[in-house]
Amino acid sequence: MSEKILEHIGKGYDRKEAQEKVTGQAVYVHDMEVPGMLYAKVLLSPFAHAEIVSIDYSEAEKLKGVKAVVTGKEACQRVGLYMVDKNIMAGKKVRYQGEIVSAVVAESEAVAEEAVTLIKVEYKELPIVHNLDEALEAKVLVHENLHTYEHMKGVFFPKKDSNIASWNRTKKGDIKKGFEEADFIFEDEFSVPAVAHVPMETHVTIAQADPYSDKIKIWSSAQSPFAVRQLLAKSMGIAKGNVNVIVPYVGGGFGGKAGVHLEPLVSVLSKAVHGLPVKLKMTREEEFNILPTRAGMRARFKTGMTKEGKITAMEVYHDWDSGAYADYGVNVGKTAVYSGAGPYAVPNIELHSRTIYTNKVFSTAYRGFGHLETHWAVERHMDIMAQKLNIDPYELRMKNLLRPGDTTISGELIYPTTGDPVACLNAVKNELKWTGRKSQEDRKREMETGKVRGQGFAMLQKAPAMPSYTSTSAIMQMDEDGHVKVMLGAVDFGQGANTIMAQVAAEELRVPMKDVEVVWNVETDKHPYDWNTVASKYTFMGGNAVRKAARNMVQQMKEVAGQVLRCHTDELTHGDGYIYHVHQTHRRISYVKLSMGYAYENGNGIGGPLISHGVYMASGLSNPDPETGQGRPGLVWTFGAHGVDLEVDVETGEVNILKIVSAFDIGKVINKKLVDGQVYGGIVQGVGSALIEGYKFDGEAKLLNPYFGDNRIPSSKDIPDEVKAIYIEEPKTAQVDGPYGARGIGEHPMISVPSAIGNALYEALEINFHRLPLTPENVALAIDKHYNNDESK
Amino acid sequence: MCSTAKNKGNCVEYTDSGLPKIAIGFEVNGDRFEKHVDPTMTLLQLLHNELKLFGTKEGCGEGECGACSVILNGKAVNSCLVLAAEADDATILTVEGLGQGNELSILQQEFIKYDALQCGFCTPGMLMSARSLLDRQPNPSDEEIKEAIAGNFCRCTGYVPIIEAIRSAATREREALI
Numbered sequence: 011m012s013e014k015i016l017e018h019i020g021k022g023y024d025r026k027e028a029q030e031k032v033t034g035q036a037v038y039v040h041d042m043e044v045p046g047m048l049y050a051k052v053l054l055s056p057f058a059h060a061e062i063v064s065i066d067y068s069e070a071e072k073l074k075g076v077k078a079v080v081t082g083k084e085a086c087q088r089v090g091l092y093m094v095d096k097n098i099m100a101g102k103k104v105r106y107q108g109e110i111v112s113a114v115v116a117e118s119e120a121v122a123e124e125a126v127t128l129i130k131v132e133y134k135e136l137p138i139v140h141n142l143d144e145a146l147e148a149k150v151l152v153h154e155n156l157h158t159y160e161h162m163k164g165v166f167f168p169k170k171d172s173n174i175a176s177w178n179r180t181k182k183g184d185i186k187k188g189f190e191e192a193d194f195i196f197e198d199e200f201s202v203p204a205v206a207h208v209p210m211e212t213h214v215t216i217a218q219a220d221p222y223s224d225k226i227k228i229w230s231s232a233q234s235p236f237a238v239r240q241l242l243a244k245s246m247g248i249a250k251g252n253v254n255v256i257v258p259y260v261g262g263g264f265g266g267k268a269g270v271h272l273e274p275l276v277s278v279l280s281k282a283v284h285g286l287p288v289k290l291k292m293t294r295e296e297e298f299n300i301l302p303t304r305a306g307m308r309a310r311f312k313t314g315m316t317k318e319g320k321i322t323a324m325e326v327y328h329d330w331d332s333g334a335y336a337d338y339g340v341n342v343g344k345t346a347v348y349s350g351a352g353p354y355a356v357p358n359i360e361l362h363s364r365t366i367y368t369n370k371v372f373s374t375a376y377r378g379f380g381h382l383e384t385h386w387a388v389e390r391h392m393d394i395m396a397q398k399l400n401i402d403p404y405e406l407r408m409k410n411l412l413r414p415g416d417t418t419i420s421g422e423l424i425y426p427t428t429g430d431p432v433a434c435l436n437a438v439k440n441e442l443k444w445t446g447r448k449s450q451e452d453r454k455r456e457m458e459t460g461k462v463r464g465q466g467f468a469m470l471q472k473a474p475a476m477p478s479y480t481s482t483s484a485i486m487q488m489d490e491d492g493h494v495k496v497m498l499g500a501v502d503f504g505q506g507a508n509t510i511m512a513q514v515a516a517e518e519l520r521v522p523m524k525d526v527e528v529v530w531n532v533e534t535d536k537h538p539y540d541w542n543t544v545a546s547k548y549t550f551m552g553g554n555a556v557r558k559a560a561r562n563m564v565q566q567m568k569e570v571a572g573q574v575l576r577c578h579t580d581e582l583t584h585g586d587g588y589i590y591h592v593h594q595t596h597r598r599i600s601y602v603k604l605s606m607g608y609a610y611e612n613g614n615g616i617g618g619p620l621i622s623h624g625v626y627m628a629s630g631l632s633n634p635d636p637e638t639g640q641g642r643p644g645l646v647w648t649f650g651a652h653g654v655d656l657e658v659d660v661e662t663g664e665v666n667i668l669k670i671v672s673a674f675d676i677g678k679v680i681n682k683k684l685v686d687g688q689v690y691g692g693i694v695q696g697v698g699s700a701l702i703e704g705y706k707f708d709g710e711a712k713l714l715n716p717y718f719g720d721n722r723i724p725s726s727k728d729i730p731d732e733v734k735a736i737y738i739e740e741p742k743t744a745q746v747d748g749p750y751g752a753r754g755i756g757e758h759p760m761i762s763v764p765s766a767i768g769n770a771l772y773e774a775l776e777i778n779f780h781r782l783p784l785t786p787e788n789v790a791l792a793i794d795k796h797y798n799n800d801e802s803k
Numbered sequence: 804m805c806s807t808a809k810n811k812g813n814c815v816e817y818t819d820s821g822l823p824k825i826a827i828g829f830e831v832n833g834d835r836f837e838k839h840v841d842p843t844m845t846l847l848q849l850l851h852n853e854l855k856l857f858g859t860k861e862g863c864g865e866g867e868c869g870a871c872s873v874i875l876n877g878k879a880v881n882s883c884l885v886l887a888a889e890a891d892d893a894t895i896l897t898v899e900g901l902g903q904g905n906e907l908s909i910l911q912q913e914f915i916k917y918d919a920l921q922c923g924f925c926t927p928g929m930l931m932s933a934r935s936l937l938d939r940q941p942n943p944s945d946e947e948i949k950e951a952i953a954g955n956f957c958r959c960t961g962y963v964p965i966i967e968a969i970r971s972a973a974t975r976e977r978e979a980l981i
C-alpha cells in the first residue's frame with residue numbers, strides 16, 4: 011500500500027482569491043459596466059393584495075432618456091422550479107407589498123427612477139391574508155388556481171381552494187399506540203419571524219438578449235449559474251444552450267441568491283430595448299422589500315414521554331409562512347419531513363409540514379434551509395420537557411439521540427459512518443463545564459446583582475436538501491509547464507470552495523498548491539455542470555468529482571509513462587512532479603514531459619494533452635413516499651451541538667453572550683482556517699436570528715422595516731466574547747464516501763444557535779421563550795411579566 | 804448643457820440633477836484629479852462611477868453599512884454620505900491605495916493570513932476603517948477594534964478573524980517601526 015500522509019488536506023491555506031479581495035481588484039456585478047448598457051428601475055406595489063385595474067405609463071415614456079417601459083402584460087412569463095407559481099412581474103394582481111408591477115429602462119438610473127414615479131397604476135384593493143391562521147381559514151385565497159400550477163408531482167402537494175402550497179407528511183410507526191405508551195404528553199408552540207439574508211452585495215443582474223436570435227447573456231450576482239440557466243431558459247421557452255450565465259465575484263448569498271431572481275425580468279427588459287444590455291441593481295430597501303426572505307414559521311409539538319425520558323411518540327405541525335410565493339419555500343418545507351424532529355430516535359411520529367401562502371414578501375432558501383426554524387422548536391421543546399420531567403437536559407438528549415442502528419423519522423438507517431451526535435453533545439458539555447441546573451437560591455442571589463448567568467445547549471443536524479439525482483462535474487487540464495487548471499460549475503461566494511477544490515487537486519496530483527489554479531468567473535458556456543451552489547454539499551460532491559478528475563489525470567500520465575518506461579501502469583506511482591517506478595525510482599518521467607503528450611528523442615510523439623474530468627452523482631437517494639415521507643433523502647448528514655454561556659441584564663433585557671462552544675462531526679477538516687470562517691460567520695448569523703433580526707409588518711401587511719436602521723444585522727459589538735469550535739475527526743465515524751472523510755459545514759453553524767441561547771435564557775431566568783427574536787425589549791418584557799407576577803403571589 | 808431644466812439636457816451622467824456643476828480638485832491615493840461634479844453627486848459615486856475605483860463598494864447608500872468607507876483627510880468616512888463637492892482640496896485614500904508599491908501592506912497581509920474575508924464585499928471598507936484606527940491608535944485594545952469597525956457590517960465572517968487580523972497587524976506595524 012502506498013498510503014501517504016496527507017500533504018495538503020488539513021492545511022490552513024490562504025484562500026486563493028484573497029489578494030484580489032484586499033486590493034479592491036475583485037470585480038462584482040455591482041461594479042460592472044458593459045458597453046452600451048442601459049439602466050432599469052422598478053415600480054413596486056404599495057398594496058399587499060390588490061387587482062391591477064390599469065397601468066398608464068404614457069408620461070413615463072415621454073421622459074427624455076427613457077427607452078422602454080414594461081409591465082406585467084409584456085413580462086408575463088412564468089418562472090419557477092418546484093412550484094411554478096410566479097410571473098416575472100405581477101400580472102392581474104399583486105400578492106405582496108413590494109411586488110414589481112412595472113419597470114423602466116433608461117439611459118441612466120436617475121432618469122429611470124424619475125420615470126417610475128410617473129407611472130400611474132390603478133388598483134382595486136382585495137382583502138389581505140396577514141398570517142397563518144387567516145391563511146388556513148382560506149376565506150381569502152392568495153392563489154385562486156394553485157391546484158393548476160405546474161409543480162414537481164409526487165414531491166409537493168398543493169391543496170385546491172386553500173392557501174396551502176404544499177402539505178408534506180411523515181408517518182412512521184403508530185402514534186396512537188405511542189401516545190398510549192407515554193407517561194406524559196407535552197405540548198408546545200414556537201415561532202420565528204421572516205428574516206432577510208442581507209448579502210452585502212444586493213441582487214444585481216445585467217442581461218443582454220440578442221434581438222435576432224434566442225441568445226441571452228447574463229451577468230449576475232447569483233449562487234447557481236446553472237440553475238439560472240435552466241430556469242431562465244424554461245421561463246423564456248428557449249434552449250438552455252442559448253443562455254450564457256456569467257458569475258464573477260459574488261458579495262454573499264446565504265441562499266438568497268440560489269435559484270433565479272432578477273435574471274428573467276432583466277432579460278425581458280433587454281429584449282424591450284432591442285437587445286442592449288440592461289442593468290438592474292437593487293437598493294438596500296428594495297433588497298428587503300422585493301426579494302425573498304427566510305419564511306416565518308410556527309411549530310406545534312405534542313410529544314409522548316416515558317417517565318424515564320424516552321420519546322414514545324410525536325405529533326408535529328410545521329407551518330411555514332411563505333408569503334406570496336413558494337417556489338423554493340415548498341422545498342424548505344419538505345426538509346421537515348425527514349429532519350423536522352431533530353437528531354432523535356422517534357419510534358412513532360406523524361409530522362405535517364405545510365408551506366402556506368400569505369400576502370407578504372415571499373420566501374426562499376436561506377442558510378440552514380428550514381433547520382434553524384425547526385430546531386428552534388425541537389430543541390426548546392426538549393429543554394422544556396426536561397424541566398417538566400425534572401431530568402437534566404443533557405441526560406434527556408443522551409437518552410434519545412440517534413445512534414447506529416436507529417432510523418430517522420423518514421426511515422433512514424443510521425450507520426456508524428453517518429456521524430456521531432453523541433460525541434458532539436459530549437464535547438460541548440465538557441467544554442461548557444455543564445454540571446446541571448442552577449439552584450433557585452443561586453438564581454435569586456444573582457438576580458439581586460442585576461445580572462444573571464445561564465448556560466444552555468442544543469443539538470443540530472442537516473443533510474443537503476436536493477433532488478435525489480443531483481450531480482456535479484469538474485474538468486482539469488495541465489499546462490505545458492505542469493500547472494493545472496481546474497474548472498468547476500460551483501460558485502465561490504466566500505465559502506472557500508475554490509481553495510478547498512485546489513487542495514483536493516493538489517493532494518491527488520501530489521503537486522504544490524501554487525501549481526493548481528481554479529478558474530474563476532463561472533460561465534455556463536464554458537464551465538462544467540454543477541446543480542446549484544447550495545446545501546453545504548460542495549466539499550462532499552465537488553471534492554469527490556475533483557478527486558476523480560485528478561486520479562484520471564494521473565492514470566493518463568501513467569499509461570503514457572508505462573509505454574516509455576516499458577512497464578505496466580500498476581508498477582508506477584507519482585509524486586514531486588514525476589511518474590516513477592515504485593522500486594527503481596530513477597525510472598521516471600516528469601509531468602511536464604507528459605503534459606502535452608510525450609515526445610521521444612527521435613521525434614515520435616505519443617499520448618496527448620492532459621485533460622481529465624470527474625463527475626459525482628448523488629448515490630442511493632430516493633424521494634420520500636408521498637403518504638408517509640419514508641425514503642432516503644439525506645446524502646450526507648452533519649451532526650453538531652452548540653453550548654452557550656450568557657449573561658442577561660435583568661433591567662434592560664440585554665443578552666451578552668460570554669461564550670459559544672460548538673462541536674461538529676465534520677469527519678475531516680480540509681482547511682481549518684476556512685472551516686473556522688464558516689463556523690464564526692454562521693454562529694454570528696445565528697446570533698442575529700436569535701437576538702436581533704426579523705421582519706415587521708403593519709396591519710396592511712406592509713413591510714415596516716426595509717432598512718438597516720430598523721432591521722440590522724449583528725455588528726462587531728454583538729458577537730460572543732469567545733467562540734470555541736470543536737471538530738470531531740474520528741475516522742470511525744467519518745464519512746467513508748466523502749473526500750478524505752469530509753462532510754459539509756457551510757450552513758450548520760447557524761442552526762440551533764437561537765435554541766441554545768433560548769435554553770440558556772431559561773437557565774438564567776426560569777423563563778421559557780417561544781418566539782424569536784429575543785431582543786432586549788422582548789426579554790425585558792418577559793422578565794417583567796414573570797417576576798412581577800411572581801412577586802405579587 | 805446640463806444646467807438646463809431637470810433631465811431636459813443631453814447629459815445623462817450619474818446623478819444628473821441638472822444643477823450647475825462644481826469644479827473640484829482633490830487627491831486620491833497620491834494622484835491629483837480635477838473634475839466638474841454634479842452638486843448632488845456623492846463621494847462614493849465620484850470614486851466608483853467616475854474614477855472607476857471599484858474597490859469602494861455600495862452596500863446601502865444610507866450610511867449604515869460601511870462598505871463605502873474611505874479615508875478622507877485622515878478620517879474614515881462613509882463616502883455615500885459625503886458629497887463629492889465636499890472633497891474639494893481633500894486627500895483621499897481608498898483600498899486601491901493601501902499597498903506600498905507592488906507590495907501588500909501589513910494590514911492587507913494580515914487580513915489574508917487570518918482569513919478576515921469571505922465574499923470580500925465588505926473588505927475594502929473594513930480595511931479602511933481598520934487603517935484609520937491604526938493611524939490614530941497603533942496599539943488598540945480589542946474593544947477599540949470592535950468600536951472602530953462597528954459601523955462596517957460583515958455578513959460572512961462573524962468578525963472574529965477580522966479582529967484577529969487587525970490586532971496582529973497592529974503588532975506587526977509597531978514592530979516594523981522599531
Ligand code: FES
Binds near residue numbers: 865869871883
Ligand atoms: S454604502 Fe455607505 S454606509 Fe452603506
Ligand code: FES
Binds near residue numbers: 261504919924926
Ligand atoms: S466578507 Fe462578505 S460581507 Fe464581509
